Amino acid sequence: MSEPIETQTTPSGKMIATMALVASICGVLIVGAFEGTQDAIAENKRIMLERAVFKVLPGAASVREYAATSTGIQPLAAGAALPEGGVKFYAAYDQAGVLKGVAAEAAGKGYADVVRVLYGYDAERQVIIGIGVVSMRETPGIGDKIITDQTFLKNFEALDVRVNAELSALANAVKVVKHGSKQNAWEIDAIAGATVTSKAVGRGINESAQKLMPLLVPHIAELKS
Amino acid sequence: MSLPNQADQGITFDTFMEGVWRQNPVFVMVLGMCPTLAVTVSAVNGLSMGVATMFVLVSSCLLVSLIRHLVPKEVRIATYIVIIATFVTLVDYLIQAASLALYEALGAFIQLIVVNCIILGRAEAHAAKNPPLPAMLNALGMGIGFTIGLLALGGVREILGAGQLFGVSLFGASFQPWVVMVLPPGGFFVLGGWLLLFAWWARRKEVRHGA
Amino acid sequence: MSMELRTSPHLVGDRSVERIMKHVVLSLLPICGFSVWQYGLSALALLLTVTATCLATERLFNRAAKQPSTLNDWSAVITGVLLALTLPPAFPLWMAVVAGFVAIAIGKALFGGLGSNVFNPALIGRAFVQAAFPVAITTWVPAFSAQRFSEFVPTTLTAPLMMPPDIVEWVKLQAVDAFTGATPLARWKFENVVASSHDLLTGVVTASAGETSAILILLCGAYLAARKFMDWRIPVAVLGSAALTAWLFQLYDxxxxxxxxxxxxxxxxxxxxxxxxxxxxxxxxxxxxxxIYGALIGVVTVMIRYFGGLTEGVMYAILLGNALTPLIDRYTQPRVFGTRQQGKKK
Incomplete structure (x- = not known):
């Protein structure tokens, strides 16, 4: 531009005052919205969690959150932070208040993104009795068979996750094997054509169970109440 | 694109219709493409995203218009962004309260409404220069236009990608889904198709009016 | 005596677009024939359907753009035949129609027709259906089944928009020896089984309709190269660089x-x-x-095969090569005689 534009500088005081005014209006709006929706959001989250847990542990009627650490297990208040080195899990009880099982989350790197699943664990038999997908972005029609493929889901009717004698790790690491070659109770038969996604699920479960089970098994009796 | 000076034109039919049709943000201005391409895998997602954006658009334009004489021009953009961010946070909470499933489906794109250039564009080009009523009408028009665009994309992608519309199966169980349609490339294909259709339609109208 | 006065060039070559294209189509016929002999009615229907779709789409876009028909330059026929040859032999016909339409419409017509397209139209068509129908495009059928000339493979005649039926049972009925339902590349990648060169050369392996016999393709290509209808350097560069890359990898492990x-x-x-x-x-x-172009395609193909999620990488390697073509051309311009090289001081 050839000629200088006439600029009228606004005094800083006015700028700050305006910004402060706008910021306080906005602050009030946000706090109001947060207060107003907080309960509904918490309720939604609880329902969603319960639905997911009930799916992998049929017969359960209520869910409690726990954290397992090297010093034992303790209940986790809603919204409380997980203690250092702890593993979060959910204990599910039936109508009579009897422990039905334990659910925990597992995550493994899939074809497109991390595949997160929730698995249900039967404390009596020390096996995984069901999985449900929490989130994934696998190719529709191929990777998402982990939700629909019945033969694949059969792997998780009694997947062996016993801990070893020293209670330091799983007796047998959960392993994904090629489609049609499952021989042991701790192996997962991969879906033909969706090996990467199957492996993500298997690896995730192995990682999670290796961490959780040694911490959980010695204290499982504390949950039975 | 240079926007015409839209200061104090009063309320005309075009105040509202501009955004819906002639300057449709998706099909004509091709603005806000990030949510447009990313969340429109189904009609419901498209509609929800459109409505969420419309809410932010109308509310922030109203507020911007109300305080338009107060705001010094040096800090106007910062002020607008604070206002827009506030309403986005509001929408974020509201959607979480309404449906967590929807919240997960829309993902980070709710928060990203903040940087949707349609909103800042409206605040700067229209709301800051007009009284509240026309500002809101104009924003509403833009919001509706954006929603129509998202719905058009989401509809086509859901029909081809899942054989459904609004979750209702159209072709029966043995329909073969076109996987590409729910993947990112499908968004580009469908958007390209709609742009082609709009450009062709506009050209035809021009030729007719010229003749 | 009348004298015709014309400006140069006075010698006009006989190598018009139509003539080249016609010879390419001619050279493709043996490959098509072999494919039909292997896979029977299904392959024949696939070839005819895709080619007819390509021609119809070309005509449609000619009309829409109010241009004279470009059907007789034979390029749409080549696109159709090549596209069909890269599809699995029992690919559902309605999906083949989608592939053919996309190839011509998106791959060619929208760019402005023959010569203006950036990518090989046939590969655009295949890439689209690969992304859209990942299951159907990896469903293979055995060659030389007994009733191949009297009946279609069930998947071929799938109703439009519908999912193709499961053909596992049908394949069992054919009782063809050693049919695995996986291509040699997939078997290598997932099962570490390397098919014999003899099988690969003569084409008795699981594959797309027209990519089975390496010998036949080489012979047809040699004919085109000998008649100078094709630049022999490209296939030599592609195959050479692929072989070299593979050899280095084998040396390593x-x-x-x-x-x-x-x-x-x-x-x-x-x-x-x-x-x-x-x-x-x-x-x-x-x-x-x-x-450069050929070598790039060869290397990328091997890289995708070895390290990518897909079993086959030729399609994406060539599409990438296509995308880089303008850049390659720009940086390899020969110096105009008598001018100085850019950047050199006087």
């Missing part, structure tokens, strides 16, 4: 990586190198550029 012969003969590399990469509109024109 023979237990993991297959022999160069397997890499050359399996999958669509032959068909791609001879017929797809050589498309005149989408390959470089400078002599040096042609070598």
């Amino acid at each position: 023979p237990a993991h990586f297959p022999a160069p012969t397997f890499v050359l003969l399996s999958g669509g590399l032959m068909l791609g190198a001879v017929y797809m990469a050589t498309d005149m509109a989408t390959s470089p024109v400078t002599p040096l550029g042609v070598w």
Whole structure:
């Protein structure tokens, strides 16, 4: 531009005052919205969690959150932070208040993104009795068979996750094997054509169970109440 | 694109219709493409995203218009962004309260409404220069236009990608889904198709009016 | 005596677009014939459907753009035939129609027709259906089944928009020996089984309709090259660089990586190198550029096969080569005689 534009500088005081005014209006709006929706959001989250847990542990009627650490297990208040080195899990009880099982989350790197699943664990038999997908972005029609493929889901009717004698790790690491070659109770038969996604699920479960089970098994009796 | 000076034109039919049709943000201005391409895998997602954006658009334009004489021009953009961010946070909470499933489906794109250039564009080009009523009408028009665009994309992608519309199966169980349609490339294909259709339609109208 | 006065050039070559295209189609006929002999009615229907769709789409866009018909330059026929040859033999016909339409409409017409397209149209069509129907495009059928000339494979006649039926039972009924339902490349990748070169050369392996016999494709390509209808340097560069890359990998770890012969003969590399990469509109024109282009395709193909999620990488390698063609051309421009090289001081 050839000629200088006439600029009228606004005094800083006015700028700050305006910004402060706008910021306080906005602050009030946000706090109001947060207060107003907080309960509904918490309720939604609880329902969603319960639905997911009930799916992998049929017969359960209520869910409690726990954290397992090297010093034992303790209940986790809603919204409380997980203690250092702890593993979060959910204990599910039936109508009579009897422990039905334990659910925990597992995550493994899939074809497109991390595949997160929730698995249900039967404390009596020390096996995984069901999985449900929490989130994934696998190719529709191929990777998402982990939700629909019945033969694949059969792997998780009694997947062996016993801990070893020293209670330091799983007796047998959960392993994904090629489609049609499952021989042991701790192996997962991969879906033909969706090996990467199957492996993500298997690896995730192995990682999670290796961490959780040694911490959980010695204290499982504390949950039975 | 240079926007015409839209200061104090009063309320005309075009105040509202501009955004819906002639300057449709998706099909004509091709603005806000990030949510447009990313969340429109189904009609419901498209509609929800459109409505969420419309809410932010109308509310922030109203507020911007109300305080338009107060705001010094040096800090106007910062002020607008604070206002827009506030309403986005509001929408974020509201959607979480309404449906967590929807919240997960829309993902980070709710928060990203903040940087949707349609909103800042409206605040700067229209709301800051007009009284509240026309500002809101104009924003509403833009919001509706954006929603129509998202719905058009989401509809086509859901029909081809899942054989459904609004979750209702159209072709029966043995329909073969076109996987590409729910993947990112499908968004580009469908958007390209709609742009082609709009450009062709506009050209035809021009030729007719010229003749 | 009348004298005709004309400006140069006075010698007009006989190598018009139509003539080249016609010869390419001619050279493709043996490959089509072999494919039909192997897979019977289904392959024949696939070839005819895709070609007819390509022609119809070309005509449609000619009309829409109010241009004279470009059907008689034979290019749409080539696109159709090549596209059909890269699809599985029992690909559902309605999906084949989608592939043909996308190939011509998105791959060619929207760019402005023959010569203006950036990518090989046939590969655009295939890439689209690969992304849209990942299951159907990896469903293979055995060659030489007994009733191949009297009945269609069930998947071929799938109703439009519907999912193709499961053909596992049907394949069992054919009782063809050693049919695995996986291509040699997939078997290598997931099961570490390397098919024999003899099988790969003669084409008795699981594959797309037209990529089975390496010998036949090479012979047809040699004919085109000998008649100078094709730039022989492109296939040589593609195959050479692929073989060299594979050889280096095998040198590094023979237990993991297959022999160069397997890499050359399996999958669509032959068909791609001879017929797809050589498309005149989408390959470089400078002599040096042609070598760079071919070598790039060869290396990328092997890289995708070895390290990618897919079993076959020829299609994406060629599409990438197409995308880089303008850049390659630009950087390999020969110096105009008498001018100085850019950047050199006087």
